[in-house]
Amino acid sequence: MSVEELRREVAGIRWFHTIDLGDGVVTPGEDASPEKLRRIGLPRDLGGKTVLDVGAWDGFYSFEAERRGAERVVAIDPNAWRAPVGPGNPWSGQQGFNLARRVLGSGVEDVDIGLEELSPERIGTFDVVVFLGVLYHLPDPLPALERVAALADELLILETQVDLLWTRRPAMAYYPGGELLGDASNWWAPNPALVEALLRGHGFRTVERVHRESLPYRAVRSAYRRLRGQRYLVQQGRLVVHARR
Numbered sequence: 689m690s691v692e693e694l695r696r697e698v699a700g701i702r703w704f705h706t707i708d709l710g711d712g713v714v715t716p717g718e719d720a721s722p723e724k725l726r727r728i729g730l731p732r733d734l735g736g737k738t739v740l741d742v743g744a745w746d747g748f749y750s751f752e753a754e755r756r757g758a759e760r761v762v763a764i765d766p767n768a769w770r771a772p773v774g775p776g777n778p779w780s781g782q783q784g785f786n787l788a789r790r791v792l793g794s795g796v797e798d799v800d801i802g803l804e805e806l807s808p809e810r811i812g813t814f815d816v817v818v819f820l821g822v823l824y825h826l827p828d829p830l831p832a833l834e835r836v837a838a839l840a841d842e843l844l845i846l847e848t849q850v851d852l853l854w855t856r857r858p859a860m861a862y863y864p865g866g867e868l869l870g871d872a873s874n875w876w877a878p879n880p881a882l883v884e885a886l887l888r889g890h891g892f893r894t895v896e897r898v899h900r901e902s903l904p905y906r907a908v909r910s911a912y913r914r915l916r917g918q919r920y921l922v923q924q925g926r927l928v929v930h931a932r933r
């Protein structure tokens with residue numbers, strides 16, 4: 689495919705991830721994926737490892753895991769990929785993932801499986817599982833976390849929205865409507881104490897907080913959002929943990 693053809697194909701897709709496809713073509717994703725990559729602490733060397741990306745969407749983290757030497761990478765995203773493309777859906781289903789995989793010459797495997805169907809029997813277990821930006825979108829997050837955790841043999845990298853940062857007691861905030869950033873697909877945000885307690889309960893020996901936002905950063909962001917007429921509380925933010933067996 690010529691660079692011009694590639695640019696045309698890329699322009700016909702609504703991207704979530706920002707992926708460098710080479711030849712100066714970078715997908716115009718709304719997500720600052722390379723920046724987020726720095727925060728999640730994906731191991732530099734994944735040589736010989738198997739990796740599962742739960743909620744892979746356009747596949748940025750799957751392709752990155754492969755680039756870092758993973759022997760096998762499996763990507764799933766029932767929510768984004770199964771949604772029929774067309775009226776009522778502004779997104780492009782699996783088209784971004786498929787195009788990026790083709791252009792990158794990637795061997796990442798895509799599997800069509802629902803989160804509620806995940807089990808070691810159905811999909812196997814993996815050295816590393818990445819579960820980024822999905823938990824708070826789930827109406828029923830606790831069983832899903834348990835199912836995803838059961839698939840990680842060594843390391844689970846979990847990135848999530850968090851809330852109730854004032855309290856050290858394990859707790860979770862519920863958003864029945866669009867309370868969190870006006871997005872009705874956001875349902876629940878745990879606090880870090882709950883994330884840690886749940887993961888320990890699922891058999892991880894260590895749960896390390898590898899990224900959390902400082903109070904001054906959160907305070908400035910909250911004030912900035914308020915100036916723009918948005919509501920994002922100081923006690924809300926993002927968290928990345930590495931849970932190890």
Ligand SMILES: C[S@@+](CC[C@H](N)C(=O)[O-])C[C@H]1O[C@@H](n2cnc3c(N)ncnc32)[C@H](O)[C@@H]1O
Nearest residue numbers: 742743744745765767768803820821822825826
């Ligand atoms: C913010 S994106 C994160 C994508 C990617 N993991 C990342 O971190 O860049 C949210 C992801 O959650 C998935 N998702 C949203 N609601 C879901 C649901 N009810 N069940 C399963 N997955 C869901 C979406 O398909 C999407 O892949």
